[in-house]
Amino acid sequence: MPLTTVAEGRVYDWSHAVGRNAARGPGFNYVQSMCLAKDGILFATNRGNENNFGMHVNKVRIGGPGEEEHLADFCEYGEGDGKCIWPFGVAVDGNDHVYVSDDWQNTISVFDSSGNFQRKWGKTGSGDGELMHPAGLAVEKNGNIIVVDSGNNRLQVFTPDGRFVGKCGHGGSGDGEFNQPWGITLDKEGNIYVADWKNHRVQKLSPEGKFLMKFGQYGSVEEPEGSYPVTTFGPYVMSGSETAGYPKPGMLNHPTDVAVDPDGDIYVTDWGNHRVCVFDSEGNPICNLIGDAQVLSKWGQQTVDANPDMAKARRRVRSLEPQYRLCFPTSVEFDPATDSVIVADSQRNRLQIYKKVRDYSDFQANL
Amino acid sequence: MAYQDDIALMAHLMRRAGFGAGREELEARVAKGYEATVEELLDPETQPPVDAYTLLRYQPASLLPGGQPPMGNVNWMYYLVNTKRPLEEKMALFWHHVFATGNSKVDNYDQLLQQIELFRENGMGNYRELLVKVAKNPTMIFWLDNQQNHGTAVNENWGRELLELFSLGAGNYTEKDVRECSRAFTGWTFETKIPRAPYGRFPWRFEYRPEDHDDGEKEFLGHKGRFNGEDIIDIVVQQPACGKFICRHLYNFFVADEPQVPAWPIEAPQDQKAIDTLVGAFRDAKFDMKPVLRTLFNSDFFKNARFKHMKSPAEVVASTLRMVGGHELPKPGYGELSMQPTYMGQDLLNPPSVEGWHTGKEWINSGSLMARINFVAEKVGDTSLPGVRAIIDRIKTKGSVSPEQLVDDCLDLIGPVEVGADTKQELTSQAKEWGQISWGNGNADVADQRVGQMLQLIAATREYQFG
């Protein structure tokens, strides 16, 4: 089970995992989306559940292996100012303000970088400036906020204080049309990439919202004979094969998010296929990252240390490979400062981090 | 009148083979025909499956819900409310009644849901194959301790329940058969599972350990051989008692309430001929469930059994939510909604014991009666819900209705429901208090409310508790 993925002039080397299953404090609780701020700080929205009500946003410093640090929980479950029922999208602007969309209350709440509530806006509906199940958020260079208005199958642009600026798209499967889109990202030219969830594709739009390109088509796999189904809906782990339990490159099953690196390579969380698909800037598939968390995160290790029966059981299992793999990844970010691909591994309540290695020199075959 | 009777019969079929249907759906199905509807129900693949991805987008925690409610209940409730394959889901519920496995011991809704998925996929297939799959189902193995059933030390829990509760019924085997049956299942266990900490749960996997299997000769129900588990199942399904037992379960679940299972060895079925008919179909089809169900739904004894079955809490909740509408997408509060059957005495995925739930009149006690009436009343009284609006809109087309018409229309559109003369008189007396109901002259709100209140009162009747 290699930790390094090599393909067409690119090398991705698994670095480490961050997080564990926790309703609050150090850990995650079903991350729906995340965004990177300065200095390796990351904000993540957690969906929680109706038992622990762990819905919240957390602020985490990723650091290197073993350096993860929990900085704050905010935007907890509730209806008043500074609270969310279902926090979903998150983005940070140039003033370090954090924008959070609420999938249920159809609002956008704004916090400072410590999580102090600033203001909120948004109301339910389908008219201009009205929202229905808002999902991903992105901040334009001019400071305006693009909201993936998922229930209305469109994008809407707002000023930072919530004034409607513009919109594009509507329901459908044609070019520039959407079906319950989820995540969004901008490249350095300001082009817009949207994970068009129910259309199983990514669309690229110009900064003005004009359709430029689409890529990805629906594909999934049946449970292969003899595999280990991690859940009823996969992933299907076939020991000794990195491809057997996954569809061909370029196939997508309910993609949730997109990231673009400075070279123009595009990363898509292929949620239903439990992987990150890497595409070149033209939308040609390059390779897939399926999760390689062979080493526990710092917090994960703490949990195991506190629970001797878990530690014991881990030493008895036939293979821990199912635990290495991504399970419904929801969000992806690229950190140019560290050349890292950061993946929110939603069902496993952790992040998996890969380094894009630029100066990789191959070793001698006869080592 | 004949058309009205077709509607009533179709409503009966949809209540039993599914979780009810609104008036529009009933009309469409009547147009299609009764037998054609039965065929559609028996062929679930012709309808799209439930969109689990939408559930997981909104409620990701319902995939691997762990040991605490309500996220496991949320998962199943979403299927119950949304399925377009009602009989598939109803059969999953049926087998959950029979192969009752509970979270109280398993502590793992993930595994219980996976077992329900097994019932969904195989519930209308071959009963022999289903038994084999259940015997290999790690959740069942743990529930009945078969991982502790060793070649050197037999644990009879699974072996006994296989015969008593899952296939033959008490009185159709000896203690020696239990012993021999259990020996045959030694070595049927599961792999050590990846523990839940720190990244959440992973599934169990069946494992057969030949070195732990007692390969010696067994004598079971008159047969002799070095039987393994599947051989035992082959012998079991051939027993005349097996067909009788399973078909009586089907009758009790789909046709009319029978006494509780422990009484079956003593009390004869209320309709022996019906059971014989089903048993014949079961045998002829070599234990395929579909032909048995086809026989059942097309039989006169089924068609004549309207309202002879006390609705289970799962049926009450699922059929109410499907009727009133507006609960298709997961939303905050779905957890509480999905616990409603629990409050009425049927904690789905957590039956009180391996004997499953006592059904029929035993669903009713003072607490559960109040819980079920209040739940249904709250929903049917909410005139903003689309299904309630649809009922109101149909009545509204008349512009104005008399008290008698209001009662008749409400009874018709919420069912049709048949009530006794005394009940009807009380409903009518109440409607008379309100007088003529009219939607004109700014009275629409009051009129809507009156319909809602009449529906609530109907939901509170004894008759409405039957389906």
Added chain:
Amino acid sequence: MPETQTAQKDPVIVVLQLTGGNDYLNTVIPYNNPLYRDNRKAVGIPDNQIMHLDKDYGIPHYMAPMKQFWDDGKLAILHGVGWKDSPRSHFRAMDIWHTCEPVKVGTEGWLGRVAREFDPKKENVVTTVSFGPSLPRSLAVAGVPVACVAGPLERYGFLPTIQGQQRKQVLERFAAMYQPAIGTGPVMDYMADTGIDSLKGEDILKVAPQKYSSTVEYPNTPIARKLKGIAQVHLADLGSRIFYCDHSTFDTHAGQNPGHQNLWTAVTQGVDAFMRDLREHDHADNVVLLMFSEFGRRVRDNGSGTDHGAGGVAFVLGEKVTGGHYGEMPSLKPEHLVQGDLNPNMDFRSVYTTILDKWLKLNPAPIVNGTFEQPAFLH
């Protein structure tokens, strides 16, 4: 006359279930034990936030009302409760507490059996009143009625969404519709009886909030609302003997310190108001309150919370309780831990046995399925 009436009042048991597995070590803190600090680096209660009960044990400051009960000698602390081979599963463990059946899956609840003893002919439909939407297994025995109050007591009853003028009329219709009629068969008759019984329960319980007046103000928390409901029914003298309520969730895997604080603040403030209320009405003497949780938590914290453990703590509180420590805290030494957990040294059925024998005056063995030692917190 009032005084003798009080003296003769039937004993009442109130159970407050701490659902989710309360962390024993942060509830009754062995503050001098260095192993406590070693194991509780993230969730240990700082010294300046511990209220000392005596030279060995303290409680966190957020359980302050308990200190008064302790000082008054009315709080019994039962150490190390649980049982051998306690499972770390919420459900299984809770089920065992409810049914007194640690080996097989039990079907009868211990308090359901108590109710059957109290009222074998089911003459009082409110002998047992449970505050919460679902019936706890400890109350479940076939044929034993339980009044389950899901929401506010004021709204207990059929068709709560119909209020105002309509309500009386509609409920009269309901009663009329549930009159047994000739020739409708045994099931319809049974339903008629059940419906009328429930209506009766509604009529009886409706009186309680109407009769109630008090100077005591309860905090605005779910558990305080439930306890207030219990006080209202108890003060109305309706013959209720068993009350049940719960608070959750004590399942503090993460962010334990703020969480545990919120939970116990709510519980102890609610209990404090409840006991003051009963005393104000001279109705405290015949009430004993039991608080228990299905298990304690891991000795070593996980960096933010604690995971499922074994041995736990129970509390019994009341005017007639002999306060003090009962049993002793199991050793925290690594060599004495079982899978990282405190090894229970008091069987939970001992707690029930004392309550049954000394308070409710019932033969404990058939109710708890065996004979157990009796810690002497009641006489």
